[in-house]
Amino acid sequence: MAMKLLYAPTSPYVRKVMAVAHETGQIDFIEPVFALANPVGTNDELNAENPLGKIPVLITKDGPLYDSLVICEYLDARTHGHRVFPKDGPPRWKALRQHALADGLLDAALLTRYEKVSRPPEFQWDVWREAQLSKIRRALAAMEKDLPEEATIGAIGYGCALGYIHFRFSDIDWRSAHPLLGAWFGAFSERPSMHLTEPREA
Numbered sequence: 001m002a003m004k005l006l007y008a009p010t011s012p013y014v015r016k017v018m019a020v021a022h023e024t025g026q027i028d029f030i031e032p033v034f035a036l037a038n039p040v041g042t043n044d045e046l047n048a049e050n051p052l053g054k055i056p057v058l059i060t061k062d063g064p065l066y067d068s069l070v071i072c073e074y075l076d077a078r079t080h081g082h083r084v085f086p087k088d089g090p091p092r093w094k095a096l097r098q099h100a101l102a103d104g105l106l107d108a109a110l111l112t113r114y115e116k117v118s119r120p121p122e123f124q125w126d127v128w129r130e131a132q133l134s135k136i137r138r139a140l141a142a143m144e145k146d147l148p149e150e151a152t153i154g155a156i157g158y159g160c161a162l163g164y165i166h167f168r169f170s171d172i173d174w175r176s177a178h179p180l181l182g183a184w185f186g187a188f189s190e191r192p193s194m195h196l197t198e199p200r201e202a
């Protein structure tokens with residue numbers, strides 16, 4: 001039976017879940033249901049499933065699951081197909097570290113975007129924005145030196161984070177500064193799990 005996924009087509013965290021559903025052969029079990037998630041808005045239906053008011057949320061027979069990493073691990077645990085979380089040892093910690101780096105980049109990118117689109121101009125603070133952009137720049141430099149070799153949760157995290165920078169921060173020319181990462185991203189974006197989940201405006 002299909003599970004509802006509270007989602008938006010622009011969310012990079014949702015994309016990660018969808019990509020894992022593709023990679024693990026479970027996309028047909030996911031029923032995406034649009035949910036408006038806004039840090040200064042209220043969506044009572046979303047809040048009832050996730051008190052934090054954030055997407056993605058996967059509605060399973062055992063109740064709602066959040067956040068994106070938990071949902072990805074849930075999907076990974078129940079697949080009989082390709083797994084994206086290495087079972088143990090150094091490959092597991094490498095993949096989880098890479099995922100954390102990519103997710104941290106996304107957190108900084110979302111905070112930067114919310115500062116611009118959700119906060120009234122008189123409350124915006126350049127120092128804040130610049131500090132978040134510095135995190136993004138440092139993360140990109142670290143990613144250039146730590147490229148994933150397999151299609152792990154780390155690689156999917158990288159793909160979704162770089163895809164979001166491409167989508168929302170096209171003024172950041174990270175590809176010239178980080179050519180190896182750019183080449184890696186170009187090749188990884190060819191995977192069906194990536195090109196079938198590219199972000200688009202709702």
Ligand SMILES: N[C@@H](CCC(=O)N[C@@H](CS)C(=O)NCC(=O)O)C(=O)O
Pocket residue numbers: 010011012013014037038039040052053054055056066067068069110
């Ligand atoms: N750590 C969470 C982050 C999820 C998140 O921030 N999602 C955004 C949409 S891209 C959201 O729901 N924002 C609404 C809010 O911050 O209240 C996860 O990995 O699922």
